[in-house]
Amino acid sequence: MNRQRLNTLLTKNESIKLDFKERLSLKTEWEKKELAKDVSAIANSKGGRGYIIFGIEDKTKKVVGIEPVEYQEEQIQQIISQRCDPPVTIKFDTVDYDGKTVGVLTIYKSSQKPHQILQSGSFYLRRGSTTDIARREEIASMLQDSGLLQYETIPLYNIGVDQLNTGIIVKYLEKSGLKVEYERFESLYPLLEGLGILSREEDSGKYCPTIGGLLVFGYRPQLFLTHTGIKVINGKDNNKQYFYGDITSMLDEIEEYFKNLITHPEYPLAELSEAIANAAVHRDYFSYGREIVIYISSDYIEISNPGALYHRYDIYELLNENNPYRRNNWLYHRLLVLDEKKRFLKTGSSLKRIKNSFSRFGKVKFISNEERNLFKVILPGGFKTIC
Known part of the structure; x- marks a missing residue:
């Protein structure tokens, strides 16, 4: 010094x-x-x-x-x-x-x-x-960032397996190359426990979903995890629209929403969808008080999710990182298999790709706010220019 x-x-x-x-x-x-x-x-x-x-x-x-x-x-x-x-x-x-x-x-x-x-x-x-x-959730978030705790495999003992969509689960198993032959779905429970989709209570032997299992395969996870939806606010008329369901379904519905909203033929919708998908898979799910919010202003679209950058990175490092650390690695790998639109399969730095794709419309901003535990992506182009 x-x-x-x-x-x-x-x-x-x-x-x-x-x-x-x-x-x-x-x-x-x-x-x-x-x-x-x-x-x-x-x-x-x-x-x-x-x-x-x-x-x-x-x-x-x-x-x-x-x-x-x-x-x-x-x-x-x-x-x-x-x-x-x-x-x-x-x-x-x-x-x-x-x-x-x-x-x-x-x-x-x-x-x-x-x-x-x-x-x-x-x-x-x-x-x-x-x-x-x-606070409890802050300690849990630190443990997760250090790799000592996996949020997605925490059991939800008060929720039944009937809250999971068996069709999505079977589809996941088949796409993963696992042979699925069963007379009763219950016979798959030990396999699903091994995959982290279910957990088994030791004393009662009863099975229940994990948090990750509910987020990826649940009918309506937000009934139990109220902070896991996505809210879109259109600043033009201050209209708010909430999206619920499993992560893949929410991303599909939001993508359709923006396809219908944005009329500019050259606006990079694929990269907008990628930025929203990043928010869903990398958000801090231990932050229970806030959901993902997408705000459409007159000049920009702001995607805000709980979860500042992990302690390992700053923005510049992440822009140049081709194999980044993932906060919710279990979620990422399940979505990688399930997402038919291949939003998570692109190679290279996602942030750099998003930044370059919007260059003709203006500057992309990435903001990591450690004090508020928020990460924001601000994309150029609002309802004045692209809708």
């Missing part, structure tokens, strides 16, 4: 990745716990590396300094390692700033989220400029 970089950080406001503290004191157990809590919260929050800067007045950002040799990096690392699981990688520097010593604790971008505080068992993250306890 040098003075120039420190100057840049001091011009910024506190955020999910930046915290200012007036003092650095680690004399009591409470102070050590608070530091570990703040470090784990920054490590758990979305985005790149973060910083805690010591010797700065919180409100005014006036440089007051700390004692220059009071703490060493090894001591701080030990305090954090003993209280965080898995340990968080940090670096501690001191910078001379107008005759005063400023301490800069760098918290590196973590691929091992979520980090837990051992003494309390709690998980923390940043909300704006404050440290807060992570």
Whole structure:
């Protein structure tokens, strides 16, 4: 850390990745716990590396300094390692700033989220400029992003197998090259359990759908998972239309909706459909409070889905990635087999293909908002020009 970089950080406001503290004191157990809590919260929050800067007045950002040799990096690392699981990688520097010593604790971008505080068992993250306890769905989302939890295979014990469309299931099995011979559909349950479509409760032996099974093969998943539909808002008359059903059916219906709506002969409908399909397969399904929203304005079409980019990527990296990490890999592979329109079979970077296809209409914008856990694709062309 040098003075120039420190100057840049001091011009910024506190955020999910930046915290200012007036003092650095680690004399009591409470102070050590608070530091570990703040470090784990920054490590758990979305985005790149973060910083805690010591010797700065919180409100005014006036440089007051700390004692220059009071703490060493090894001591701080030990305090954090003993209280965080898995340990968080940090670096501690001191910078001379107008005759005063400023301490800069760098918290590196973590691929091992979520980090837990051992003494309390709690998980923390940043909300704006404050440290807060992570909610259940936020912890689950971090576990999924780290590959420790597969959302799609979570069982839905309170829902019966009769909520699944057996016709779609048989079609999937046949297209997968699996021999399907049965007198009673129930005889397929062990196979469907192995595929992650069903789950079996150990005590009762009763079968039930998994979340992924319901999303891909269910008659009406939104009756039970209300956040999984897609809403289209036409800004011209503020008309709202909701799409329900299994993922493939929703994508087919939305594609038909836009075919009837858009009259411009050269507008890239295939890439618009691809952007919507991406939202459906890559959204954060642990975010229960929001569905996918497609807004048609006078000048653009905005596709917004819960789920900022995974911790592994920024927008530029994803634009140039031909084999990206997928948040919902189980869903992706089932849809790959079922989707007769082959929306998921295209090679290369999907975002780059979408960006290039719209070049004659204007600039495509990709926005990943970590604080709101949202990803947006904004496509040029609204109801003024293409409808």
